[in-house]
Amino acid sequence: MTWFTLIMIVMVVSVIACLLFTTRYLFSGRSLRRVRIVMLLFDAIGMGWFIGRAIIYHLISGPSLIIETVIVGFMTQLICTAFVLVAVIVRFFWRRMMAVPVDESRRRLLRHAAVYPAVAAGLSIYGGFWEREATVERNFTIPVKGLGAGEGYRLAQISDVHLGSFFSVAELDSLLRRIAAQKPDMLTVTGDLFDDVTQNEEAARILDRYADAFPDGIWFAFGNHEHFRGIDTIRKYLAKTRINVLINESRKVPGKNLYMLGVDYPMDRPHFEAQRKNYMQQAIENLPENVPSILLAHHPEYIDDGAAHSIALTLTGHTHGSQFGILGQPLFPVFKYTRGLVKLGDSYGYVHSGNGSWFPFRLGCPPEIAYFTLTNA
Incomplete structure (x- = not known):
């Protein structure tokens, strides 16, 4: 159970x-x-x-x-x-x-x-x-060592769209259009978007249509629901697009002094921690030392891994912020990190409240678009 x-x-x-x-x-x-x-x-x-x-x-x-x-x-x-x-x-x-x-x-x-x-x-x-569809925008400033000329770099994050009965591809298109209008340099997606086998292929095409709306593209990491809905099929859909899918790897953002890392969701529940750490080791294997970097992960416990390896910012989701809150705090903090910004040493982590859900109810925890502006530390 x-x-x-x-x-x-x-x-x-x-x-x-x-x-x-x-x-x-x-x-x-x-x-x-x-x-x-x-x-x-x-x-x-x-x-x-x-x-x-x-x-x-x-x-x-x-x-x-x-x-x-x-x-x-x-x-x-x-x-x-x-x-x-x-x-x-x-x-x-x-x-x-x-x-x-x-x-x-x-x-x-x-x-x-x-x-x-x-x-x-x-x-x-x-x-x-009402509230579960009342998307809010949150803005954060993140100091990053060694950013140099990248001062003012701005990226957006969405997570946990959960395509299905309560979030259609038309709503996904509307969400992406809203973000593109804000002109961030990059869009990041931290999993659980592809959650309906009847809509997943069309969702991949819609993502691809917006790739040019962000100068440095769209970057994606898988969540557990992508595995539930057929991870191999979803990977084939994404392979036909210009989406930067990160699977336990790191890549340099072309023309920028910035590296992106992405890790898969550990699906081996009895060995979750060991698999999580293994994925993280694979992701940092070819990462140069002391470079500005951002980690995309679905599960928020990767925030600890990011901090342990001096990753400037780790973006996560999965928890939906508990979907219930009081005065901005999660009512059910059942995860180590459930909602919002976390600071560990010089590293930051963020747990996104999600854009959709499979449980259609939110109270004190609206869906969100998170924006992060990077500055020199």
Whole structure:
């Protein structure tokens, strides 16, 4: 059983258990029973189908509106449950501290009980239908030793597009057009773009059409979902394009004092760390010493490898920034590096929040385009 499978099962079971507990603070009598039955049926059918597809096929496909509605319904329950649990705990301690008399006939029901599901539904609709498509732009300045005449070099990063039911090739074209309008010197893609066998070939052609929009081209590193969707076939599609695909190797950017490295995603889960380090060793094998360099990787643990080998900037993705956040911080930091900029010594790493997702919901973690301007250290 993978961590993903375990997390999904634990989350759904926990939500259902909490749901059975918290609904008694919002409803009573027959209304309580009816609400519980409806929600349990919804979760068993809707989320059961969703999770089953995700676990077995690493894929969510089907009518996007139906899937999005299922997710919004589930998230409404999750958010409402969290609100009610907080309210019940606060009320408990308030009553104890203030010695508030308790009406035994109504002690369970919260005041203004209808507000909780209403607010939860509003946030869920916002996260499911608005924020997950509200791409933001973030800008960073990265000091690089030995950059020389490359002062002011600017590159863009996208990651985790996840072509499929929730991100079409038309949307990819729109995203690339938006980035090209900003005129960065280079576009980098850190994996999990090709995630739909029916759209992957067309996506490669669209990427190729934008190669000339960036003076130093488009540079690409694979993610785990490229492996899920047939890595050999995707490599054949990319071989017909002008995309610079980096597979455990380094290359000099033509005419620039800058080297690009790229590593594959370690798919051997039991030996993940050993395979990761092996890929990194292959990537730096022909890299000259003390040259400005940028590493493209999908998994954020490569940030440590980049710092260990004095790579100026390591760009990663994979985590989607957890897709949930509070005040710019990930709500579920289950990875060593989950979102944003990391500084290790003189090296920097970045974990991209992603542009798409297979789970169509974001709250406090919008999709992004990241821009990095290199300056002399």
